[in-house]
Amino acid sequence: MLTIHHLYADMMNLYGDRGNVISIKKRCEWRGIGVEVVDVGLGERVRPTGCDIFLFGGGQDREQALLADDLSGSKGEDLRAVVEDGGVVLGVCGGYQLMGHHYETPEGEKLPGVGIFDLHTEPRKPDEARLIGNVLVEVPAPETGDVRRVVGFENHGGRTYLGDCEPLGTVVAGFGNNGRDGTEGARRLNAYGTYLHGSLLPKNPWLTDQLILTALRREDDTVELEPLEDSAEGNAFASMAGRLAGRR
Numbered sequence: 001m002l003t004i005h006h007l008y009a010d011m012m013n014l015y016g017d018r019g020n021v022i023s024i025k026k027r028c029e030w031r032g033i034g035v036e037v038v039d040v041g042l043g044e045r046v047r048p049t050g051c052d053i054f055l056f057g058g059g060q061d062r063e064q065a066l067l068a069d070d071l072s073g074s075k076g077e078d079l080r081a082v083v084e085d086g087g088v089v090l091g092v093c094g095g096y097q098l099m100g101h102h103y104e105t106p107e108g109e110k111l112p113g114v115g116i117f118d119l120h121t122e123p124r125k126p127d128e129a130r131l132i133g134n135v136l137v138e139v140p141a142p143e144t145g146d147v148r149r150v151v152g153f154e155n156h157g158g159r160t161y162l163g164d165c166e167p168l169g170t171v172v173a174g175f176g177n178n179g180r181d182g183t184e185g186a187r188r189l190n191a192y193g194t195y196l197h198g199s200l201l202p203k204n205p206w207l208t209d210q211l212i213l214t215a216l217r218r219e220d221d222t223v224e225l226e227p228l229e230d231s232a233e234g235n236a237f238a239s240m241a242g243r244l245a246g247r248r
């Protein structure tokens with residue numbers, strides 16, 4: 001049984017990030033893989049089962065401030081332990097920002113993060129716009145050495161800067177972490193962070209399956225996923241990626 005832990009489901013669900021939960025759930029069900037969804041709200045502990053995917057969606061500054069305190073206690077420790085143990089975690093935008101050291105709001109408030117990634121996020125300057133639009137990212141797959149593509153939508157004021165931390169990938173079109181250094185997102189062990197809403201996973205079925213496979217293989221490293229008929233999603237992905245790549 002794969003457990004999807006949906007962190008702050010009712011607070012951090014900007015731009016349809018709940019679609020990430022639905023995509024993982026359906027792609028498991030279509031394969032006859034047992035899957036359950038557990039909402040993890042304020043004051044609730046994360047309870048790993050050994051076959052888990054933790055999802056942390058996007059949110060406005062107000063929601064981030066409300067839950068930053070909740071993350072600074074035992075829940076943050078538990079999430080760091082999950083990542084160190086090779087657990088699968090995906091943070092999107094506001095959730096991603098709070099997986100770093102801190103997120104500084106435009107009002108100058110530094111919201112403490114969980115410290116999963118060595119990164120921090122600064123506010124946009126008064127004369128800077130929010131980073132908004134469609135994004136195309138090239139993601140190296142170290143396991144196979146090939147490069148995959150990810151598409152999505154971004155809308156964030158924060159500018160994220162990586163320290164000793166790998167990016168998820170390189171921006172081909174769009175802004176990414178900060179609109180300056182060409183990086184998008186972050187990755188460490190099996191923890192992923194990204195600015196891509198969309199929602200991300202329905203638009204990028206290969207990434208969804210990679211998260212599912214990684215989680216399943218923590219229990220049984222011989223598991224394989226039967227392929228699904230992704231032509232519709234694949235065509236939508238290819239046309240968006242092609243359009244965006246044409247903007248290089």
Ligand SMILES: NC(=O)CC[C@H](N)C(=O)O
Nearest residue numbers: 058059093094156157158
């Ligand atoms: N889309 C989001 O999750 C926004 C994150 C954060 N509030 C920012 O504006 O950068």
